[in-house]
Amino acid sequence: MVLNCKHVWKEISNYIDGTVPLELRESIEQHLATCRHCAAVLDSTRNILVLVADERTFELPVGYSERLHARLQREMNASEAGT
Amino acid sequence: MRILAGERELFHELVRPYEKSVYFASFSVLQNEHDAEEVAQETVLKALKNLHTFRAESKFSTWLVSIALNEARGRLRHARLIDFDSIDAAPDEETGEFTPAVISDWREVPLEALERKELRELLQAAIQGLPEMYREVLVLRDVQEFSIAEAAATLGVSEGVVKTRLLRARLMMQKELAPKLNTGRGGLSGIFRRRAGGSWF
Numbered sequence: 161m162v163l164n165c166k167h168v169w170k171e172i173s174n175y176i177d178g179t180v181p182l183e184l185r186e187s188i189e190q191h192l193a194t195c196r197h198c199a200a201v202l203d204s205t206r207n208i209l210v211l212v213a214d215e216r217t218f219e220l221p222v223g224y225s226e227r228l229h230a231r232l233q234r235e236m237n238a239s240e241a242g243t
Numbered sequence: 244m245r246i247l248a249g250e251r252e253l254f255h256e257l258v259r260p261y262e263k264s265v266y267f268a269s270f271s272v273l274q275n276e277h278d279a280e281e282v283a284q285e286t287v288l289k290a291l292k293n294l295h296t297f298r299a300e301s302k303f304s305t306w307l308v309s310i311a312l313n314e315a316r317g318r319l320r321h322a323r324l325i326d327f328d329s330i331d332a333a334p335d336e337e338t339g340e341f342t343p344a345v346i347s348d349w350r351e352v353p354l355e356a357l358e359r360k361e362l363r364e365l366l367q368a369a370i371q372g373l374p375e376m377y378r379e380v381l382v383l384r385d386v387q388e389f390s391i392a393e394a395a396a397t398l399g400v401s402e403g404v405v406k407t408r409l410l411r412a413r414l415m416m417q418k419e420l421a422p423k424l425n426t427g428r429g430g431l432s433g434i435f436r437r438r439a440g441g442s443w444f
Contacts, residue, residue, distance in 0.1 A: 169343055173410035177391065196347055203349040204421040205413055208366075209385050212416070216357040217366050218386055220266055221276050224283070228262055229255055231284050235291065236251050 161187045168198045176206055251291070258287055261304045264387045265311045268397075271382035272315035274371050282318060286311040305389075305396040312379065312397065341411045344421040352424050362424075369419045377412035384409055 161183065168191050174180045175188055192199045211217060258265075265286050270279035290297075290307055297306055356362050370378060370386075383394040384405070391409075395402045 166342075169341075169414065170410070172343075173413050174406060176413070177409075179391070179406075197345050200346045200349040201343045201417065201421075203351070204346060204425070205343065205417040207349065207352055208416050208420050208424070209413065210354070211352060211357060211362070212366055212370070212381075212385050213388065214354055214357055217363055218267060218270075220263060221280060224266060224280060225259075225262060227280070228258075228284055228287060232255060232258070232287055232291065235288050236254075239251075 163187050163191045165191075165195060165198050168192070168195075169201065172202060172205060175202070176209070254291055254294070257303065258290070258307070261307050262287070264304065264308050264383075264389075267382055267387055268308045268311040268379070269315040271370075271379050272312060272319055272375060278318060279315070282311060282315045286314050289314070301396065302393065305393050308383070308387075308389075309397045309399065341414045342418070343414050344418045346421055346425055349421070349425060365420065365423060369416055372419065373412055373415055377408055377415060380405055380408040381412040381416070385413070 168175075168188055171180055171184065171188060175185065180188065192202060262283070266279055266283045269282040269286070270276070273279050273282065286307065289310055293310075297303065352362075370381065373381065379398065380394060383389045383397060384391070389397065391402050391405050394409075395405045398405065
């Protein structure tokens, strides 16, 4: 199967997730081997997703966990006191 | 399950592995730290109250995060009822062509570059610029690293819908960020140009 660039873009997310069937995967890889634009689109998308997933990109507010469990504890204590 | 038998203290430990996901799911809808934290707390209290309705065949993580998303959406709807100007039309999932930024080469942006505040802000702004339905799925899958099946169960949509939204979300991110981050020969604005020695710092 010969793919054009638009076909590759449409499958790029599934390709990154490794969920495309083998035959399609091979066709994508053949296209990527000869199309520097699609190879750059794939590399940039993958790179951006790696950056997004890093825990430095999105940090929890300082003290979030402590406040969450303190509120949960207050709720449990009030609930027990009420029963 | 011991918790169902009344040992509610264990609930703290049950929630702990997922408290981060609860916060980021809420934040993906509300885009405000204070509101996201309030919704995260309300989510956990609601889960405690409704634990008896949790069905063991579903995952606790997807059940908990779906409560967070519903709570956050409810709060957003309420805010929009008050502020009519903020209503924006939901994008049509079936139409519209999504294309990436076509670049001729890509030089890897290393993880160490995240030490730079400008890069973190650029990534955060790109996610915040996504329409809500795409932001939610990107945060679940690519920030919280849920599987496609878990994201589908959490959002209450099919895996096919998750994949379609994810494709568009990822291409929108690439389209927004690749021209700004590309330091290769084809780079446009290149705000993160390397120094002469090739270092990011």
